[in-house]
Amino acid sequence: MSEAVLERVHEDVHKTQPWNNPDAVPYIRFENVTKKFGDFYAVDDVSLDIYRHELFALLGGSGCGKTTLLRMLAGFEEPTSGKIYIDGVDMAGVPAYERPTNMMFQSYALFPHMSVEQNVAFGLVQDGVSRSEIKELVAEMLGLVQMSKFAKRKPHQLSGGQRQRVALARSLIKRPKVLLLDEPLGALDKKLREQTQFELVNIQEKVGTTFVMVTHDQEEAMTMASRIAVMNEGVINQTGTPFELYEYPNSRYTANFLGQVNLIEGVLVDDDEKYAVIKSDEAGCEIYIDHAVQGHEGMTFWVALRPERLRITKEAPKETKYNCVSGKVEEIGYLGGISTYHVRLESGKRIKVTEPNSTRQIEPRYTWEDTVWVSWEAGAASVLNK
Amino acid sequence: MSSKRSTFLISALVFGFAFLYVPILLVMIYSFNEGKLVTVWAGFSTKWYVSLFSNDGMIDAAWNSLRIGVMSATLALALGTPAGLVMSRFGRFKGRTLFSGMIAAPLVMPEVITGLSLLLLFVTLEQMIGWPAGRGLSTITIAHTTFCAAYVAVVVQSRLSGMDTSVEEAAMDLGAKPAKIFFVITLPMILPALLAGWLLSFTLSLDDLVIASFVAGPGSTTLPMKVFSSVRLGVSPEINALATLIILAVSVMIVIASLMILRSERMRSRASAGADAQH
Numbered sequence: 001m002s003e004a005v006l007e008r009v010h011e012d013v014h015k016t017q018p019w020n021n022p023d024a025v026p027y028i029r030f031e032n033v034t035k036k037f038g039d040f041y042a043v044d045d046v047s048l049d050i051y052r053h054e055l056f057a058l059l060g061g062s063g064c065g066k067t068t069l070l071r072m073l074a075g076f077e078e079p080t081s082g083k084i085y086i087d088g089v090d091m092a093g094v095p096a097y098e099r100p101t102n103m104m105f106q107s108y109a110l111f112p113h114m115s116v117e118q119n120v121a122f123g124l125v126q127d128g129v130s131r132s133e134i135k136e137l138v139a140e141m142l143g144l145v146q147m148s149k150f151a152k153r154k155p156h157q158l159s160g161g162q163r164q165r166v167a168l169a170r171s172l173i174k175r176p177k178v179l180l181l182d183e184p185l186g187a188l189d190k191k192l193r194e195q196t197q198f199e200l201v202n203i204q205e206k207v208g209t210t211f212v213m214v215t216h217d218q219e220e221a222m223t224m225a226s227r228i229a230v231m232n233e234g235v236i237n238q239t240g241t242p243f244e245l246y247e248y249p250n251s252r253y254t255a256n257f258l259g260q261v262n263l264i265e266g267v268l269v270d271d272d273e274k275y276a277v278i279k280s281d282e283a284g285c286e287i288y289i290d291h292a293v294q295g296h297e298g299m300t301f302w303v304a305l306r307p308e309r310l311r312i313t314k315e316a317p318k319e320t321k322y323n324c325v326s327g328k329v330e331e332i333g334y335l336g337g338i339s340t341y342h343v344r345l346e347s348g349k350r351i352k353v354t355e356p357n358s359t360r361q362i363e364p365r366y367t368w369e370d371t372v373w374v375s376w377e378a379g380a381a382s383v384l385n386k
Numbered sequence: 387m388s389s390k391r392s393t394f395l396i397s398a399l400v401f402g403f404a405f406l407y408v409p410i411l412l413v414m415i416y417s418f419n420e421g422k423l424v425t426v427w428a429g430f431s432t433k434w435y436v437s438l439f440s441n442d443g444m445i446d447a448a449w450n451s452l453r454i455g456v457m458s459a460t461l462a463l464a465l466g467t468p469a470g471l472v473m474s475r476f477g478r479f480k481g482r483t484l485f486s487g488m489i490a491a492p493l494v495m496p497e498v499i500t501g502l503s504l505l506l507l508f509v510t511l512e513q514m515i516g517w518p519a520g521r522g523l524s525t526i527t528i529a530h531t532t533f534c535a536a537y538v539a540v541v542v543q544s545r546l547s548g549m550d551t552s553v554e555e556a557a558m559d560l561g562a563k564p565a566k567i568f569f570v571i572t573l574p575m576i577l578p579a580l581l582a583g584w585l586l587s588f589t590l591s592l593d594d595l596v597i598a599s600f601v602a603g604p605g606s607t608t609l610p611m612k613v614f615s616s617v618r619l620g621v622s623p624e625i626n627a628l629a630t631l632i633i634l635a636v637s638v639m640i641v642i643a644s645l646m647i648l649r650s651e652r653m654r655s656r657a658s659a660g661a662d663a664q665h
Binding site (some may be wrong): 074076108109110111112174 | 550554558563574575662
């Protein structure tokens with residue numbers, strides 16, 4: 001590769017992945033932000049950089065502090081300590097009505113006594129925009145979210161999906177620097193949610209606003225977000241692209257939270273520059289890892305194995321020294337496209353395996369109490385130390 | 387078996403309502419009695435209504451009651467609404483429990499005590515600063531305002547605490563300052579509660595006899611006071627006619643107030659539960 005090409009690739013990466021560019025200036029910055037409610041730490045010393053045009057997701061279970069973080073960005077809560085910057089400006093003491101952020105609420109929080117049009121226009125009216133301009137902008141925004149037909153309706157005359165669009169239009173009309181979304185799709189049913197996910201991403205690309213989203217739904221976060229921060233008990237566990245988080249989780253919590261995973265506890269018995277071997281009593285086998293592990297022999301590790309990376313066979317594989325366990329099929333879930341099997345090992349440990357049903361079978365391949373072998377490639381596992 | 391149970395339910399219903407409403411119904415029927423004796427039916431007539439409207443004392447008292455009712459209900463609204471707002475929107479502040487207890491106290495305080503204490507207050511004030519000069523319409527209005535404000539505060543508070551705070555946050559987020567949020571968002575949303583509170587206060591003021599008797603002065607006789615004093619001289623069928631009119635007026639207002647509350651509740655539940663099912 002010539003130098004010029006390499007440079008262009010770098011430039012491209014820096015443009016689409018500003019978090020990998022050491023020179024990029026973050027658009028939103030949390031600096032050691034802590035929020036206490038009484039004695040309870042809702043957010044505990046969080047530092048986080050979010051870049052321009054990102055669709056950033058804060059992901060975590062209820063009570064993990066993700067909503068508090070969002071509300072501090074909006075100005076509804078003041079941090080107990082730490083600083084928040086938006087576009088380089090310190091937000092301390094700036095009230096919600098003066099911040100360059102707008103929020104889409106989980107309950108949508110539409111004004112029930114105002115029509116769709118008046119709801120969307122509200123932000124502009126507060127800014128003293130001229131009436132003719134408001135009319136134009138509202139019409140344009142309602143067009144963007146495909147709600148022009150319903151301009152004169154009241155919120156209680158709309159369906160859930162329609163209300164969600166109105167809420168989005170209302171929060172976008174002031175062209176905020178940052179749009180905050182609190183469980184934006186939480187109130188919609190599953191089918192509508194999937195459809196709306198892509199629509200939201202499209203709108204984000206069209207308007208180019210930086211989106212910060214709070215969600216407890218890992219699938220939603222992975223579908224929509226450019227990067228995700230996984231939160232637990234007021235602390236950010238890991239930040240990364242959906243790919244990074246799924247393939248390279250840094251902890252059992254992240255591995256468990258995103259997708260499904262088998263966690264096997266074991267002890268490091270052989271550590272080399274190029275490989276590592278972990279002996280697991282739980283699995284009753286030795287696990288060969290194709291890369292070095294940070295740690296010393298005798299240390300406890302957890303090996304994370306995704307169910308879809310495991311192979312299930314009736315006969316023992318040729319090589320059974322490493323990465324191979326046998327057990328009995330305990331549960332079968334036939335989902336049509338894929339099947340999931342729960343295999344109970346001799347130690348009592350249960351391993352979950354999913355297998356695509358890529359060919360048509362005369363009868364199910366495995367049945368209950370079948371003795372099967374489960375094996376995996378050396379590169380399939382990630383090794384976690386916490 | 388089910389018919390047996392329903393017979394029991396129906397008779398319970400009939401007796402219950404009869405117990406509550408037969409006396410009132412009798413009063414209404416006897417207001418059209420021709421004879422002078424209250425308890426003996428002597429044929430249909432509307433003459434007591436005619437005589438009621440030509441009784442100047444009664445008309446004056448009714449006029450007094452109406453004026454006091456409107457004034458004290460309006461004042462109670464002005465005082466009670468901020469109190470309700472503080473109780474539900476200002477979170478935990480120092481002395482909140484004390485404050486809420488003190489708001490609720492007038493609701494359960496015996497009227498005799500409220501009346502007596504207010505009388506003492508007015509007399510002391512008059513001696514110290516010369517106001518209020520004597521007792522009359524203004525002292526009754528003030529007295530009624532005190533306990534009506536408590537009712538308004540409770541009605542407004544319960545309405546506000548049932549309301550999603552994110553609606554107000556959304557307004558703030560879109561650039562509205564707190565005072566503006568109150569007038570443009572909160573007030574229109576609690577309007578039904580305010581109207582209900584006003585009507586409730588008006589009705590309470592119209593009904594009150596005990597407190598008014600304590601703080602009234604010459605020339606400020608209210609309708610309940612007038613009725614009470616004329617009953618002591620002997621029950622005239624005129625009172626039946628008056629009672630019928632009052633019952634009608636009060637029930638119309640109660641029905642309007644509850645319809646308004648019901649309507650706003652329905653709007654709210656429709657707005658939140660929503661038409662998600664449409665999809």
